[in-house]
Amino acid sequence: MAVTATGLAHWLPEASAAPLRETTLGALLAERAAALPGRPALIFDEPQARATWTYAELxxxxxxxxxxxxxxxxxxxxRVAVMAANCPEWVFLEYALGRIGAVLVTVNPSFRQGELDYLLRQARVSALFVAGVFRGFDVGAMLAEMLPGLNRGRPSSGSYGGSAYPDLRLVVQIGAAAVPGALPFNGVLEAAPEISEAALAEVAQGVRPEDVLQIQYTSGTTGKPKGAMLTHRGTINNALLAAERAGYRETDVMVSAMPLFHTAGCVCNVMGMLAAGGCLVMMADFDAGRLLDLIERHGGTITNGVPTMYIRMLQDPGLVAGARDLSRWRIAYTGGTSIPPQVMLDLHARVGCEPVIIMGMTECSPIITQTAPDEPLETRVMTAGVPLPHVEIRIVDPVSGETRPVGAEGELQIRGFLVTAGYFDMAKQTRETISADGWLKSGDLAVMDAEGHLRIIGRIKDMLIRGGENIYPVEIEDWLMQHPAIAEAQVVGVPDPEFGEEIFAFVVLHPGKTLEGGALRDWCRTRIARHKVPRHIAFIEATPKTANGKVRKVDLRRMAEEMLEKDTTA
Known part of the structure; x- marks a missing residue:
């Protein structure tokens, strides 16, 4: 289906597509296990732990x-929160929670106390599965501060968190790093014999496709993260349709380090391979050399990564020297930020794999548009493709709401099965984002051509994307403003050749106060995740403002780019 014949930027859902599947995640896994019992489904391959599960074993x-x-x-x-790096237990939990109709709440393992505190409260989390250490940070010690009753053992009644977290009744340790007082993961499994197969089947049969499968937190202009509720129906069909368009096969092996706490990991990777009946080779963390090693070792045919990852892979000495056997690598899947066309062209020229580029957002389960493999290579690397089947999009004037002509800039809006069921416990924010007739306002400025290809040219929402991570300046500004020396803080994104965008913070100090950039970064690292710490900091006397007192971020972006340009040419 093409855009409407009126010349307006409005793509109608493809009428010829196969009907949507009405199933649940647990049921789809059982279906694959029955059809492909001996086929490898999941491989975890790290130096300290290597294991493989067939579909029947999984x-x-x-x-x-x-x-x-x-x-x-x-x-x-x-609602059950999972806070850990990529590991087998994460995947088991994703499926098991889906099978019993519980809701997976994904947590970035680099979160610090303030961020985790908000999430546990806002989501009213009942259980927390957590790894004790992440990238050298002692998460267990942090939890000991947050949950003083945890190391006294499991409460016979009430919660670990008392009045702070009244819903939290179970804390489980993933991995070997200690979370004092938490129940070990294997200890949880000891309760399995208490539940019969019939009892589990009765619960599983009560789970409906329209039920919420997971809550993914995403911030907005308010600065308070919002929990986007994604359904079984939305995520499963998103994975099925994306896999079909990309040409996934049962024999495919995807090798990826995309984090499971992102939809890129838990939907595009886990559910994408489930949709095809393929195998996921999962890495705990990204390392370009190791990822290429795993492609060779396991005969990888598909990768999923942000452009930063592909840039580093192209710099691998073995790949540069032509000494790697990457002959089975067929598809390079990417999105999450602006895609440098030359990177994907270089990858195609040097490896032979075909680029598949997507545009998505958490609230859309997540893929909205995707390139089609039968289109010319130049077209595929220059746009984010066309909408998936059953997806409707339009480009509208952000002020009037009128649909724009083909080729004109406007706000991207989306409607269809993929749209979030709303933000958890945030009715007002849901109404502000999703219209009564189902249109989700993306906040992205986009252009659609006559064939329906989408290009994202900017963002109405004040958001930047660093190495595939969505970063919301207002959240960082809120943290910076807690520093006693800071009177005002404004954060903008600036172009970066490696990460796509980097964080630039403008800081106004209180009179008489002094502060250095390095000290401020150290202060930030103890409070917010590493990827949110500003790389660039400028101390200024005052921020530029409009006549009515609003900060002119467009001026700040220009100032930041001029400062960086001056530094590079000095």
Missing amino acids: DAEVTRLAKALLGHGIGPGQ
Whole structure:
């Protein structure tokens, strides 16, 4: 289906597409296990731990964990947070929670106390599965401060968090690093025999496709993260349709380090391979050389990564020397930021894999548009493709709401099965984002051509994307403003050749106060995740403002780029 014949930038859903699947994540895994029992489904390959699960073995692990969760009182609708780097337990939990109708709340493992505190409260989390250490940071010690009752053992009644977190009744340690007082993951599994197969089946049969599968937190201009509720129906069909368009096969092996706490990991990777019946080779963290090693070792045919990852892979000495066997690598999947066309052209020229570029957002489960493999290479690397089947988009005037002509700039809006069920416990923000007739306002400025290809040219929302991470300046500004020396803080994004964008903070100090950039970064690192710490900091006397007192961020961006240009030419 093409854009409407009126010359307006409005893409109608493809009428010829196969009907949407009405199923749940647990049911789809059971379906694949019955059809492909001996086919490898999941490989975790790290120097300290290597393991493979077939579809039958994965389904058995998920069944055991699902029964154990029920044995610990976790049931339909309850929200369970997972805070860990990529690991097998993360995948087991994703499936098991889906099978019993509980809601997975994804947590960035680099979160610090303030960020985790907000999420546990706002989502009213009942259980927290957590790794004790992440990139050298002692998460267990942080939890000991947040949950003083945790190391006194599991409460017979009430919660670990008392009045601060009244819903939190279970804390489970993932991995070997200590979380004092938490129940070990294997200890959770001991409850599995308490639940019969019939009892699990009864619960699983009650889970509906329209039920919420997971809550993914995404910030906005208010600065308060919002929990986008993604359904079984939305995520499963998103994965199925994206996999079909990209040409995934049952024999495919995807190698990726995309974090599972992102939709790129838990939907595009986990559910994308489930959709095809393929195998996911999962890395705990990204390393260009190791990823290429795994492609060679496991015969990888698909990769999923942000452009920064592909840039580093192209710099690998073995790849540069032509000494790697990457002959089975067929598809390079990417999105999450502006895609440098030359990077994907270089990858195609040197490896032979075909680029597949997507445009997505968390609230859309996540993929909205995707390139088609039968189009010319130049077209594929220059745009974000056309909408997936069953997806409707339009480009509107942000002020009047009128649909813009083809080729004109406007706000991208989306409607269809993929749109979030709303923000958890935030009715006002939901109404502001999703219209009564189902249109989701993306906040992105976009252009659609006559064939429906989408290009994102900017953002109405004040957001930047660093190495595929969505970063919301107002959240960083709120943290900076807590520093006793700072009177005002404004954050903008600036172009960066490696990460796409970098964080530039403008800081106005209180009279008589002094502060250095290095000291401020050190202060930030103890309070916010590493990827949110400003790389560039400028101390100024005052920020530019409009006549009515609003900060002119367009001027700040220009100032930042001029400062960086001056530094590079000095």
